[in-house]
Amino acid sequence: MELEQVTHVDNVRLSDDGRAVRILDQSLLPNETVYLELSTPEALYEAIASLRVRGAPAIGIFAAYALYVLALQSEAPHYAPFLAECQRHRDYLNASRPTAVNLRHALDRMVAVAAAMPCMDVPSIQAAMKEAALAIHREDIAMCRAISEYGLSLVKAGDGILTHCNAGPLATSRYGTGLGPLFLAKERGIILHAWCDETRPLLQGARLTTYELQRAGVDCTLICDNMASLVMKEGKINACFVGCDRVARNGDTANKIGTSGVAILAKHYGIPFYVLGPSSTIDFSCPDGDHIPIEQRSGAEIKETFFAAPSALPEVKCYNPAFDVTDHSLITAIVTEKGICYPPFDESFARLFGPCWKEATP
Ligand code: MRU
Numbered sequence: 001m002e003l004e005q006v007t008h009v010d011n012v013r014l015s016d017d018g019r020a021v022r023i024l025d026q027s028l029l030p031n032e033t034v035y036l037e038l039s040t041p042e043a044l045y046e047a048i049a050s051l052r053v054r055g056a057p058a059i060g061i062f063a064a065y066a067l068y069v070l071a072l073q074s075e076a077p078h079y080a081p082f083l084a085e086c087q088r089h090r091d092y093l094n095a096s097r098p099t100a101v102n103l104r105h106a107l108d109r110m111v112a113v114a115a116a117m118p119c120m121d122v123p124s125i126q127a128a129m130k131e132a133a134l135a136i137h138r139e140d141i142a143m144c145r146a147i148s149e150y151g152l153s154l155v156k157a158g159d160g161i162l163t164h165c166n167a168g169p170l171a172t173s174r175y176g177t178g179l180g181p182l183f184l185a186k187e188r189g190i191i192l193h194a195w196c197d198e199t200r201p202l203l204q205g206a207r208l209t210t211y212e213l214q215r216a217g218v219d220c221t222l223i224c225d226n227m228a229s230l231v232m233k234e235g236k237i238n239a240c241f242v243g244c245d246r247v248a249r250n251g252d253t254a255n256k257i258g259t260s261g262v263a264i265l266a267k268h269y270g271i272p273f274y275v276l277g278p279s280s281t282i283d284f285s286c287p288d289g290d291h292i293p294i295e296q297r298s299g300a301e302i303k304e305t306f307f308a309a310p311s312a313l314p315e316v317k318c319y320n321p322a323f324d325v326t327d328h329s330l331i332t333a334i335v336t337e338k339g340i341c342y343p344p345f346d347e348s349f350a351r352l353f354g355p356c357w358k359e360a361t362p
Contacts, residue, residue, distance in 0.1 A: 055171020060102030148180025165256035167243025251328030251345025252289030284360030289325035
């Protein structure tokens with residue numbers, strides 16, 4: 001399988017007729033390759049909520065196309081009712097998943113495009129929204145590439161990299177963030193070894209990360225989440241690369257459940273722990289991790305989803321937070337498209353993202 005078939009495909013895009021959003025259904029991977037074309041509010045919402053499309057940047061790109069596709073169906077005669085409809089669709093889609101801030105960023109940006117055109121007719125606003133959605137996608141491609149370059153500069157040939165969840169092309173666009181340095185290294189003939197946490201309960205590491213790395217010819221080994229400590233102790237890991245769903249102003253980082261445990265282990269073994277993510281994942285209005293909403297999901301994901309028969313009695317209670325927050329004190333650096341931020345993160349963010357930082361300062 002060619003590397004480019006992994007790193008140069010659009011897993012989220014507009015359909016050929018431009019009236020639906022086309023996605024590769026991630027919930028069925030790696031066993032089935034099914035593409036969906038979605039165009040109703042309910043189907044678009046369901047695709048995000050049930051993780052057919054997932055990963056913070058990919059959710060943002062999808063939401064932008066979704067709002068455009070819905071705007072295209074509008075029968076509103078002019079600006080005011082058209083804008084009200086866009087705002088309704090934004091609020092509906094925004095409720096599909098609470099933690100990844102890219103969803104809100106993309107939806108707000110799309111509505112802002114419409115809101116800024118009060119004197120224009122509906123078709124002109126729709127055209128501007130299409131351009132905005134395509135721009136969000138293009139920008140993510142460029143950001144992922146830049147993040148991958150910066151990430152690759154942090155490791156050397158022969159290194160072992162621990163990954164958690166999936167922060168590859170499926171979760172973003174093209175190279176990915178957390179996995180980007182591994183694909184770029186492969187492209188340049190640099191050998192890196194990936195150790196991939198399976199990532200209970202929805203197995204994004206097993207189902208998606210090893211699927212992407214294996215197909216691209218990157219050396220990868222799958223481990224259960226509870227093996228990370230051992231492989232670190234055995235000296236197999238030189239760095240941890242993870243993605244992010246929301247980064248607060250002080251560097252506290254929400255990512256897939258289990259990430260904070262990996263960071264604690266890395267600190268214990270003296271291994272650098274890197275968070276890789278685009279600026280669209282930094283929430284400059286969020287002071288710290290205590291203010292990040294954590295999504296709670298069904299206990300069926302723990303007991304049933306990936307088992308031939310239920311793994312526990314039906315009456316057993318489950319607690320299924322989908323994300324946790326890694327304290328900024330455990331993070332060696334946050335790798336963005338503009339550069340590598342080292343602690344103290346509030347100061348390095350302010351240096352790199354001056355205007356956004358100032359606008360959001362309370
Ligand atoms: O619940 P998911 O699969 O959407 O969670 C995804 C993650 O936690 C990813 O690590 C994160 O979105 C970064 S993707 C580049």
